[in-house]
Amino acid sequence: MKTLRSRCFHRLAGLFVSGLALTLFGSPFTFAAAGAAAAAGSGPEATPKAAVEKTVQVHDPRIGTLIQALGEARAVRETAISPDGQQIVWTVSGRQGGEEIELAPVANPSESRRITACGEAVGSEHDAAWSPDSQHIAFFSTCEAGQGMAIYVAEASGGAAPRLLAKLNGYAKSLEWSPDGKLLSLLYVEGATRPSGALAAMKPPSGVIGVEGLEVQRIAVVDAASGELRQVSPAGLHVYEFDWSPDARRLAYVAAPPPGENNWWVAKLYTQDVDGQPAAILDPPTVEGSLHGLQIAVPRWSPDGKQIAFIGGLMSDQGSTGGDIYVIPAAGGAPRDITPETKVTNAWIRWISDSELGASQVVSGAMVYRTVRADGSQGDTLSPALLRVPASAGDGRLELSLSFASNGYVAFTSSSFASAPEVYVAKPGEEPRAVTHYNDGLKPSWGRAESMEWTNEGFHVQGWLLLPANYDPAKTYPMIVMVHGGPSSAVLPRWPGAGYGGVPFSALGYFVLMPNPRGSYGEGEKFTQANRKDFGYGDLRDILAGVDAVEKRYPVDDKRIGLTGWSYGGFMTMFAVTQTRRFHAAVAGAGISNWQSYYGENSIDQWMIPFFGASVYDDPAVYAKSSAIDFIKNVKTPTLEVVGDRDGECPAPQSFEFWHALHDLGDTTELVVYPNEGHGFVNPDHRRDVLERALAWFEEYMP
The missing domain is CATH 3.40.50.1820 (Alpha/Beta hydrolase fold, catalytic domain)
Structure with a gap:
């Protein structure tokens, strides 16, 4: 679209056509009604006092400089440390576009090298996952626009080029090895036309609504030797998150009937043999106690395979996880809240032993990692923080998830208002050290x-x-x-x-x-x-x-x-x-x-x-x-x-309704609708346009 690079735009103050002011501003559709005086023009014989073009000057060179500066940081989105703690991989935005995977020794991260199946082509490669023996790295790769996604496997020692394991026809995420290293697992939407979830732009409605065109996310496994892919969760369940049992024979997952973007709030916890049928072991809408009617996420098997821990709480978006930690027998039963009354929010968990978990928590605007007793005997007492980051932190898989090695090292990416994103490695009790230095030269x-x-x-x-x-x-x-x-x-x-x-x-x-x-x-x-x-x-x-x-x-x-x-x-x-x-x-x-x-x-x-x-x-x-x-x-x-005109979470009619009321009452308002955008905008021109309009609005009305 034509953006506002001239640093000024025209806010129409009253061009009324049957009570509706419609202008085209590049790509966005702009519905404008400005000034209480416009209320005088409500009748067909009236002459609106504000029916003249009003120019709002936003000629501020700082805006262009600022927007350019915001795009200078290289995005470091994911990281994973090898199970033996010797090597680390991460995903970084490429200088020519796309995403690139780098591999380095933990002891000497400056000796990094790129792992790629794309050669010199600009591609998107991500979701790097270590095999349990630390010898191989699997990842998703899309090397050219329009080319389908594929799974490749690289040798951690280098040498041979990554080998193609399986081609995919659709959208995939959450790549992970089974504990025995024989299978790769992923969440897969075969034939997908859009990313999974409610944030992406919704498909234009057509056909039988709620019946036709549903896209179901299922667990798929790929044989690590042959590349054979099969979907193992049923077609009638949309899977959001999953975890392998320690013996690699079973899966635990959170799922609900499609449509997936809507039914996460009523999802159940299932267990299933890899080649078996699912059994629901927890139904929050019907369970009694503090979990009743709430949401569940991050299922995790205990090391002995007898229990499953998960996070339960009042959550408004799938993927933005927060609540208490619950434990339930793997065979089913009553869930137990093991962190009641604690004044923190648990976002991600892992088992350390059969009697202890580690938890990433949100605590008063900071990220904290600490241990939690699995029997709940700590009550509302919090153990000392093993890691505290007064910033955003995570390994890119789930909210606040961390990547751990058997030797105690933990890897994560982090950024703050003062520091641009980098990869960090730490041992509990030690200060994290930066592994990457892509953005060292950037200052706020x-x-x-x-x-x-x-x-x-x-x-x-x-x-x-x-x-x-x-x-x-x-x-x-x-x-x-x-x-x-x-x-x-x-x-x-x-x-x-x-x-x-x-x-x-x-x-x-x-x-x-x-x-x-x-x-x-x-x-x-x-x-x-x-x-x-x-x-x-x-x-x-x-x-x-x-x-x-x-x-x-x-x-x-x-x-x-x-x-x-x-x-x-x-x-x-x-x-x-x-x-x-x-x-x-x-x-x-x-x-x-x-x-x-x-x-x-x-x-x-x-x-x-x-x-x-x-x-x-x-x-x-x-x-x-x-x-x-x-x-x-x-x-x-x-x-x-x-x-956005294709926003499914907060549909455009809600903004129309608010704008129309203010316009009808003669209040100062303006509505801009952006084409082909969902709840989260993806078009960089639209993102820039929103920012410039907002800045201009505050400059005009708070001079």
Whole structure:
């Protein structure tokens, strides 16, 4: 699309055609209604006072420089240390595009070499997985655009080129060796037309909805010697995560009937012999106790094969895992919560022995790894942290997952607001050391980050504050409050990518507050569940208390505070401007304005019942309580809405509904719809356009 490289764009202030202003801005469709004066033009005889083209100057050379700087970091997305702890692989973005796999000795990582099946071609190679004997590395490879994905196996010692093991016809992820090294396993959508999950752009609806065109993700295994591929989980179950039993004979997995993007919230835990039939050993919607009606993830067999541990909690997105740790007999039975009342959020687990697990946890905006007793005898007592990273960290497989070797070494990638991504290796109790140095020369062009903590209504709340670039305590600055998605999620420090985020606002002279209010991860399951049936109320009060806490410490101009967010953050933006006039401009990304109509529009309605307690048809009042549209006449804040036209999580009609109401009431608003985008934008021009529009919006309405 034609982007805003001229640094200025025209905001149409009232070109009305049957009450709807429609312009084309490059590729996005822009629906604009600006200024309360436009309300005078509601009748056919009226002449809108604002029916003139209004030019908003955003000629700021810093924007172009900043966007270019955000793209300079080489992305280090995955890493895996060999089981014997001697070698390490990682995936890094290639200088010519695509993704590349590097292999190096742990003792001397500067001696790295590329493993590739692509030769000189630009390709995408990733999901490197070590064989149990540390002798081989399997990986996915796509060497040319339009070419299908394939599995290759390379010798860790070098020499021979990687050999082609199997060609795939569809989408695949989560490549893993069986414990005996005889099979490779993966999650596979044969004949896929799109990546699995709700974040990707949905297929245009056609045919018999909910019946035709379903794409089911199954467990497939490939013989490591012959390359023979077969799908082992049934066609009637969409599998989200899985784990091998120690004897390599059985699988444990979380699955639900298709459509997969919708039914994860009602998924069951299954076990299955590799060539057998599945048996459901846990059904959260029907189980009694603290797990009832919640979500499950990260199933893990105990070393003796007698137990399966997993994480259970209130989770709003598959893949964004958080909750308590539960243990259940592998043959089935009642699950036991072994971490009740702890004020942390468990995101990933591994068995260390039959009596002890290791857990990666979110703790007040940081990542911590520590041990947990499998019998639950620790109660709410936390063991000492073996690894603490006040930043984003993980090996790229699951949320906060880590790669361990038998000698105690752990590998992960990490980044923060101050440090661009690199690969790190550590031993418990030691400081991590950097293995890669791709981004050593990059320095932030934004301000210093600080962890903020405050209390509100009995809750301990944490968030991250970015100071303005070149901060001068003698000056007063505007502030942007950016609310994260979820709501079951948390802001952890990370080097910014090309997506929408708070860092650009800091670089351009704003304070940026990124709170983790109730409903977030990091303070325990009670805190995460504290906004059930209460969306937009307690969490907004936590956010406003955070604004107060910042203003007590720093020179924030209270008349220039803006609000923004994406997904749940987009909902909070829409709802907050109906509840308070504390914010003077707002940008809502992929928001939700009417929970009642949303229930029938989105592709993932199953997620709502755990949060609202019932369907909209059984309890419409609880949905209306948190619907911005029911309070729309309170809005006086200029609000920009942006959304993708193929968003299944937060469909575009939700933004249309909010925009239409503000436009009809004569309030200052604008809606931009981006073609062929899902919930997460992939087109770099669209990402840039969103950022430039948001920056221009705040510059105009918070001068």
